[in-house]
Amino acid sequence: MDNNKLGEQDFLVASISQLSISGSASPPVVARFRSDSLVFTYESDSDDVVQFDRSNCQLYKLGPAQSLCMTEASDTSKEKSYSRGITIEFRNEEESRAFHCAFEQWKKEVAIQGSCLPNEMASSSASKFDDKIEESSAKMYFHYYGQLLHQQNMMQDYVRTGTYYAAVLENRTDFTDRVVVDVGAGSGILSLFAAQAGAKHVYAVEASDMADYARKLISGNPSLSERITVIKGKVEEVELPEKADILISEPMGTLLINERMLESYIIARDRFLVPKGKMFPTIGRIHMAPFSDEYLYIEIANKALFWQQQNYYSVNLTPLHGTAFQGYFSQPVVDAFDPRLLVAPAISHVIDFTSAKEEDLYEFDIPLRFVSSTGTRVHGLACWFDVLFGGSTVQRWLTTAPGAPVTHWYQLRCVLAQPIYVMPGQEITGRLHMVAHKAQSYTLNLTLSAKMWGPGAEQGGILQTSSGKLDLKEPYYRMSQPQAYPMSQDQQPNQLLQTQDLQIQSHDEEGSDLLQQPV
Numbered sequence: 001m002d003n004n005k006l007g008e009q010d011f012l013v014a015s016i017s018q019l020s021i022s023g024s025a026s027p028p029v030v031a032r033f034r035s036d037s038l039v040f041t042y043e044s045d046s047d048d049v050v051q052f053d054r055s056n057c058q059l060y061k062l063g064p065a066q067s068l069c070m071t072e073a074s075d076t077s078k079e080k081s082y083s084r085g086i087t088i089e090f091r092n093e094e095e096s097r098a099f100h101c102a103f104e105q106w107k108k109e110v111a112i113q114g115s116c117l118p119n120e121m122a123s124s125s126a127s128k129f130d131d132k133i134e135e136s137s138a139k140m141y142f143h144y145y146g147q148l149l150h151q152q153n154m155m156q157d158y159v160r161t162g163t164y165y166a167a168v169l170e171n172r173t174d175f176t177d178r179v180v181v182d183v184g185a186g187s188g189i190l191s192l193f194a195a196q197a198g199a200k201h202v203y204a205v206e207a208s209d210m211a212d213y214a215r216k217l218i219s220g221n222p223s224l225s226e227r228i229t230v231i232k233g234k235v236e237e238v239e240l241p242e243k244a245d246i247l248i249s250e251p252m253g254t255l256l257i258n259e260r261m262l263e264s265y266i267i268a269r270d271r272f273l274v275p276k277g278k279m280f281p282t283i284g285r286i287h288m289a290p291f292s293d294e295y296l297y298i299e300i301a302n303k304a305l306f307w308q309q310q311n312y313y314s315v316n317l318t319p320l321h322g323t324a325f326q327g328y329f330s331q332p333v334v335d336a337f338d339p340r341l342l343v344a345p346a347i348s349h350v351i352d353f354t355s356a357k358e359e360d361l362y363e364f365d366i367p368l369r370f371v372s373s374t375g376t377r378v379h380g381l382a383c384w385f386d387v388l389f390g391g392s393t394v395q396r397w398l399t400t401a402p403g404a405p406v407t408h409w410y411q412l413r414c415v416l417a418q419p420i421y422v423m424p425g426q427e428i429t430g431r432l433h434m435v436a437h438k439a440q441s442y443t444l445n446l447t448l449s450a451k452m453w454g455p456g457a458e459q460g461g462i463l464q465t466s467s468g469k470l471d472l473k474e475p476y477y478r479m480s481q482p483q484a485y486p487m488s489q490d491q492q493p494n495q496l497l498q499t500q501d502l503q504i505q506s507h508d509e510e511g512s513d514l515l516q517q518p519v
């Protein structure tokens with residue numbers, strides 16, 4: 001696994017007292033789970049102070065932050081006896097809870113290759129996550145999310161974070177006195193919102209090293225921290241002490257599905273949520289519409305011009321021009337575009353997180369059918385998404401639509417190397433086929449066709465077809481380019497070619513800082 005190598009995880013405890021010397025003050029102690037033993041050492045000194053065998057050690061809660069660790073004696077008499085014990089004083093209830101979770105898992109797991117697998121410890125066993133995702137991708141992914149700056153980027157997307165905050169606090173009834181699981185908690189911000197809304201207890205599950213920062217952040221908010229336990233590990237692997245009434249998560253990547261975290265959200269539902277429990281967000285929709293954007297098309301095509309040089313330091317580069325040209329068109333473009341570039345009303349594909357199966361997300365095949373509202377060149381398919389928080393009190397949408405306030409997801413456009421020409425009223429058909437791959441993303445296969453048009457046109461016949469294969473993992477972040485601009489009253493949507501001549505201004509100074517999406 002990526003994070004804690006060697007299967008070791010430290011818990012800092014305030015003190016331990018051996019029963020024999022009970023009462024004597026001791027310096028801070030580190031508790032460490034090893035494959036066969038639980039070892040306590042002083043923080044300042046690496047020598048073992050006390051060691052308990054995994055096979056016969058027991059842990060009991062004495063109080064909110066106090067526990068008793070005992071070794072069961074190996075005599076065969078019917079009466080239980082204990083040969084040794086220590087009391088453990090944790091720094092707070094939350095750390096005590098995390099330790100107990102890890103202890104239970106450690107006791108339960110079968111040792112694999114000399115290593116054992118409690119929560120928060122390295123796992124050498126293959127989980128559902130490991131089966132699907134290649135190790136190098138997961139390593140980079142969790143490294144990315146382990147850094148505060150990337151969590152900050154998401155937190156600074158105020159459209160995103162503000163919508164979550166409103167959705168949670170407007171729907172207090174869904175949280176008050178409920179058990180909540182935060183799936184991929186990151187900094188722990190959504191767990192803190194859930195606790196503010198009155199949650200009985202929140203389990204914040206986070207696989208990256210961000211879990212350690214989340215603990216720190218949560219401890220610094222003492223009015224809420226008593227009710228939040230951070231658990232470091234993948235939702236596919238960790239064990240929780242109780243079922244959840246509601247899941248909260250922010251699993252959306254570019255085009256909703258990038259990063260393949262929706263699958264983890266669904267696995268968490270099946271593992272942790274009570275039947276008919278709530279999910280925040282509840283459903284997601286991918287919206288798609290054809291667009292026309294001459295500037296964008298020329299910009300991409302021009303990138304390959306470099307390879308048309310016949311005398312580059314006396315070398316002919318043209319043999320690679322075709323490959324480079326295709327390569328540039330295989331990158332989906334991520335930016336905020338003006339909705340007037342759309343040539344037809346959008347269609348949408350709905351994913352219901354409460355009922356979808358994890359396997360449903362391995363492959364999508366979406367038939368496309370639009371009617372062009374204008375005569376133009378269609379350069380490809382524009383996509384965006386929204387999610388619904390289906391609260392009991394308020395139903396709230398978080399949208400990434402063009403023209404809506406910009407989010408760090410922006411929108412995504414698949415540009416075709418060969419545009420198609422359409423007339424007003426002409427039908428555009430096609431297919432968007434998306435197949436998940438092991439690098440936590442998708443291969444997109446897009447086909448758009450213009451149907452026959454006008455009097456005497458053969459019914460259903462195809463006039464032109466254009467196809468492209470794109471990798472969602474390799475987007476072109478086009479953020480230095482012009483951003484969305486306001487529509488004046490006398491301008492109608494789909495006045496496509498005229499609007500492109502307008503002076504374009506950026507209205508999203510802040511948004512342009514939020515370029516980075518992982519993978």
Ligand SMILES: C[S@@+](CC[C@H](N)C(=O)[O-])C[C@H]1O[C@@H](n2cnc3c(N)ncnc32)[C@H](O)[C@@H]1O
Pocket residue numbers: 129141142145146151154155183184185186187188189190205206207208210233234235236249250251252261264
């Ligand atoms: C998009 S971020 C959201 C973070 C936080 N919930 C927020 O809204 O600011 C997704 C987080 O989920 C974590 N994550 C992704 N897949 C996970 C998995 N399978 N198990 C646990 N955590 C996961 C990532 O490390 C990352 O911190």
